[in-house]
Structures are given as structure tokens and as C-alpha cells.
Amino acid sequence: xxxxxxxxxxxxxxxxxxxxxxxxxxxxxxxxxxxxxxxxxxxxxxxxxxxxxxxxxxxxxxxxxxxxxxxxxxxxxxxxxxxxxxxxxxxxxxxxxxxxxxxxxxxxxxxxxxx
Amino acid sequence: xxxxxxxxxxxxxxxxxxxxxxxxxxxxxxxxxxxxxxxxxxxxxxxxxxxxxxxxxxxxxxxxxxxxxxxxxxxxxxxxxxxxxxxxxxxxxxxxxxxxxxxxxxxxxxxx
Numbered sequence: 001x002x003x004x005x006x007x008x009x010x011x012x013x014x015x016x017x018x019x020x021x022x023x024x025x026x027x028x029x030x031x032x033x034x035x036x037x038x039x040x041x042x043x044x045x046x047x048x049x050x051x052x053x054x055x056x057x058x059x060x061x062x063x064x065x066x067x068x069x070x071x072x073x074x075x076x077x078x079x080x081x082x083x084x085x086x087x088x089x090x091x092x093x094x095x096x097x098x099x100x101x102x103x104x105x106x107x108x109x110x111x112x113x114x115x
Numbered sequence: 116x117x118x119x120x121x122x123x124x125x126x127x128x129x130x131x132x133x134x135x136x137x138x139x140x141x142x143x144x145x146x147x148x149x150x151x152x153x154x155x156x157x158x159x160x161x162x163x164x165x166x167x168x169x170x171x172x173x174x175x176x177x178x179x180x181x182x183x184x185x186x187x188x189x190x191x192x193x194x195x196x197x198x199x200x201x202x203x204x205x206x207x208x209x210x211x212x213x214x215x216x217x218x219x220x221x222x223x224x225x226x227x
Contacts, residue, residue, distance in 0.1 A: 033214060043159065043204065045214040056214065091159060093215070103149070104208065104215050108158035 002026045004107035006092050012113045013082055021077045021110045023092030032075045033093040033104065034067065036060070043091065049075065082114045117142045119218035121205045127224045128195055136190040136221045138179075138205035146207040148172075148181055148188040149215065153202045162190075162203070195225045 005024045013019050025032050034046040047057040049067055066078045075094075079086055092107040121138040128134060140146065150162040150172070163172035168183035177192045188205060205218040 035215075042219045043215075043217040045216070048214055089158075103161055103164060105161070106151075106159040 004092055004094055004105050006090075006107040006110050008110060009108065010111045010113075012115065015084055015114055016081050019079050019082055019112065021079075021090050021092075021112070023075045023077075023107055024073050025075055025092065025094030026096075026105060027073070029094035029096045029105075031055075031095045032067075032069070033095075034077045035091045035093065035106075036088040037091065037109075038085075038088045046077070046090075079112075082112075084114050087112060087114045117146070117207060117209060117216050119205050119207055119216055121203075121218035121221055123219050123221060125222040125224060127226065130197055130225055130227050131194045132225075134190070134192040134195045134199075134223070136203055136205075136223070138188045138190065138218060140186050140188065140205075140207050142186075142207055142209055144209050145183075146209045148179070149206040149208070150177070150179055150188070150190050151204040151206055151217070153204065153220070155201070159204070195223070197225045197227055199223060200225050 007022045032049045035043050037043045045058050047061045047067055048055045064080045068076050089109045089111050091109045093104045095104045118141045147166045149164045151159045152162045153159050163174040165172040165181035168181050171178055171180045179188050179190045181188055202220045202222050204220045206215045208215045
């Protein structure tokens with residue numbers, strides 16, 4: 001069964017450094033998402049992306065964050081200057097989405113630790 | 116706005132006990148409803164879903180029925196196993212492209 005993959009599985013970085021989290025969505029999917037989960041808390045929406053542009057973003061997704069689909073397969077989340085509070089599990093998701101609500105499939109996550 | 120409320124737990128049950136995790140939602144329109152499960156140290160897996168009123172989603176012995184009149188989607192399992200120990204998230208999505216909105220999660224521990 002096709003699945004969403006994410007790399008790296010874990011990343012440790014110093015405060016102020018840039019990080020790029022990578023995702024490969026399922027190949028025929030059209031909508032892409034990033035979520036985060038701070039340890040022990042609920043899963044929060046960050047951003048959705050369709051047709052090479054952001055379709056919605058949350059208040060968490062400030063100017064430090066950006067997303068890109070640099071080629072036909074990868075979908076990246078960049079945090080330009082990491083803060084301690086960016087430490088979380090980041091999930092990528094994708095959905096084929098035409099008409100009826102389709103299931104959103106999640107990747108295994110990247111655990112980011114900012115020191 | 117759209118939101119999901121669920122019992123937060125933690126819930127501790129003995130093996131073979133009956134499980135209910137309550138979930139209610141607030142949404143405009145007719146959302147699709149989901150239960151996701153997160154095993155320790157792992158990502159989110161879709162457990163089951165229902166896309167319209169009175170639909171019953173089921174998987175791995177778990178089931179949940181979409182109740183529009185009570186805006187609920189309670190998760191049930193007749194006999195839990197130790198391997199069911201995980202965090203369970205109730206969630207909704209309102210359109211074909213919209214984000215998923217998660218409840219706070221319910222931690223379940225099943226003891227032998």
C-alpha cells in the first residue's frame with residue numbers, strides 16, 4: 001500500500017539554525033499538509049498546500065516557516081531560525097481530494113529537538 | 116469554529132474489558148469523522164472513518180457510529196488487548212481539501 005514517507009526521523013539542532021524537514025507524499029495525491037505535535041499535546045495544523053501554493057495556514061505558521069514542492073515528489077517544511085518551542089513531532093500528510101472527503105494519510109513524523 | 120472534544124483520560128483497563136472513548140464535535144455542514152491511533156513512539160494511523168450520518172466505521176475490532184443528532188462519534192471495542200495501548204485521537208474534516216481537526220487525544224493503557 002502506498003504511504004507517505006518523511007526524512008529524517010529525528011533531528012537535533014541548535015537554536016537559531018535552519019532546518020528542512022522532507023516529505024514524499026503519495027504519488028497521485030494533490031493536497032499536502034504539515035502538522036505538529038508538541039510532546040504530550042494535541043496535533044495542530046500548520047499549513048495546507050495545493051497547486052503549488054499555500055491554501056491555508058494557521059497562526060502558528062509565521063514568517064519563520066515556509067513550504068515548498070521543489071519537484072514532482074518532495075514536499076518540504078523549512079524553519080528558518082529555530083526556537084526552543086519548535087521542538088515537536090512534525091507530521092506530513094497528503095490527500096487525493098476530489099469531491100467526496102477523502103482520507104488524509106499521515107507520514108511517520110520527524111521528531112525535531114531544538115537545543 | 117469547528118472543534119472536537121473527547122475524554123482525555125488516561126484510561127486504564129484490564130485485558131478483555133469493554134472500551135468506550137467518547138467524542139463529540141462541533142462543525143458547520145456535514146463533516147467526515149475519523150479515529151486515528153498513535154502507538155508509543157510512532158506516527159498517526161487511521162483507525163476508522165465515517166463520512167455521513169449513521170455510517171459505522173470499523174477496523175481491528177473497533178467501531179464508531181456517526182450520530183448527527185448527538186454530534187458524536189464514540190469509539191468502542193468489546194474486548195481490549197494489551198497491544199491496544201496507545202493514544203486515540205478523534206478528528207474531523209469538513210471538505211475534500213480541508214485540514215483535519217484533532218481532539219486532544221485519549222491515552223489508553225491495557226494491563227494484563
